[in-house]
Amino acid sequence: MGTAAEVADKETNGGLLDGKKVTVVFVLGGPGSGKGTQCANIVKRYGFTHLSAGDLLRAEIKSGSENGKMIQEMIKDGKIVPSEVTIKLLHRAMLESGNDKFLIDGFPRNEENRAAFEAVTNIEPEFVLFFDCPEEEMERRILGRNQGREDDNIETIRKRFKVFLDSSLPVIKYYESIGKVRKIDAGKPVDEVFESVKTIFAKYETKWYDTPRGRTMMLCIGGFMLVSAAVALALRKRNSR
Numbered sequence: 001m002g003t004a005a006e007v008a009d010k011e012t013n014g015g016l017l018d019g020k021k022v023t024v025v026f027v028l029g030g031p032g033s034g035k036g037t038q039c040a041n042i043v044k045r046y047g048f049t050h051l052s053a054g055d056l057l058r059a060e061i062k063s064g065s066e067n068g069k070m071i072q073e074m075i076k077d078g079k080i081v082p083s084e085v086t087i088k089l090l091h092r093a094m095l096e097s098g099n100d101k102f103l104i105d106g107f108p109r110n111e112e113n114r115a116a117f118e119a120v121t122n123i124e125p126e127f128v129l130f131f132d133c134p135e136e137e138m139e140r141r142i143l144g145r146n147q148g149r150e151d152d153n154i155e156t157i158r159k160r161f162k163v164f165l166d167s168s169l170p171v172i173k174y175y176e177s178i179g180k181v182r183k184i185d186a187g188k189p190v191d192e193v194f195e196s197v198k199t200i201f202a203k204y205e206t207k208w209y210d211t212p213r214g215r216t217m218m219l220c221i222g223g224f225m226l227v228s229a230a231v232a233l234a235l236r237k238r239n240s241r
């Protein structure tokens with residue numbers, strides 16, 4: 001038996017997030033493979049919350065936090081930011097979202113990231129969506145991205161490709177060894193890539209009656225049927241007199 005704090009910690013981390021069972025999909029692939037683009041499509045169709053580790057780190061730089069300078073230097077150099085920093089941001093964003101389905105994009109980037117995330121959150125991904133794309137195509141896409149990112153220059157791009165091969169691919173290999181990788185040919189046009197994505201996410205299709213509008217419609221239909229039944233009953237009573 002640990003201290004109250006340790007017990008509370010175990011309770012919040014018992015495979016649940018804030019007492020809620022959650023679904024996590026890790027979205028991995030080289031820089032420029034189209035992770036962010038396809039995550040936006042998945043969010044629209046399947047109601048997941050998209051958490052890009054890179055976006056969270058860039059927001060942390062902008063916020064002027066004490067870690068900002070360190071994060072900025074690491075990103076500029078294509079290096080992987082220490083796990084505790086990224087995991088804290090991801091964990092907080094998950095809690096704040098209120099959703100129970102998450103796409104974690106661009107994380108875990110190395111074995112240490114992976115082990116630390118599981119140790120801290122006790123959450124294992126449902127599966128890993130892996131965007132497999134030729135390096136020349138990824139390079140072409142990043143150079144045409146035009147988002148004003150400090151790391152989208154040829155020197156840093158080459159470093160990021162090396163980090164991907166040396167550190168991130170082993171994570172994908174690990175998940176492959178336990179049957180959790182869903183590989184997509186990401187070298188094709190956006191729509192074609194999304195067609196492949198859809199076959200993997202089919203079971204998460206949001207039913208129309210599960211949306212806020214659908215629930216309102218169901219309530220209206222239920223109300224209408226109740227009123228019709230009451231009127232029919234009243235008419236039958238009157239006619240039988």
Ligand SMILES: Nc1ncnc2c1ncn2[C@@H]1O[C@H](COP(=O)(O)OP(=O)(O)O)[C@@H](O)[C@H]1O
Binds near residue numbers: 029035037038144191
């Ligand atoms: N299948 C695709 N074909 C051509 N361009 C793409 C495709 N997917 C994404 N892009 C473009 O390539 C660039 C990088 O895509 P992005 O989604 O930001 O990649 P990542 O998140 O993996 O770094 C963006 O400018 C995006 O519009």
Ligand SMILES: O=c1ccn([C@@H]2O[C@H](COP(=O)(O)OP(=O)(O)O)[C@@H](O)[C@H]2O)c(=O)[nH]1
Binds near residue numbers: 077078
């Ligand atoms: O979990 C993460 C995600 C991103 N990064 C840093 O953020 C950069 C940009 O990552 P992002 O996923 O935004 O872009 P991508 O490289 O996939 O285009 C990486 O090169 C890393 O320096 C990191 O350190 N840890």
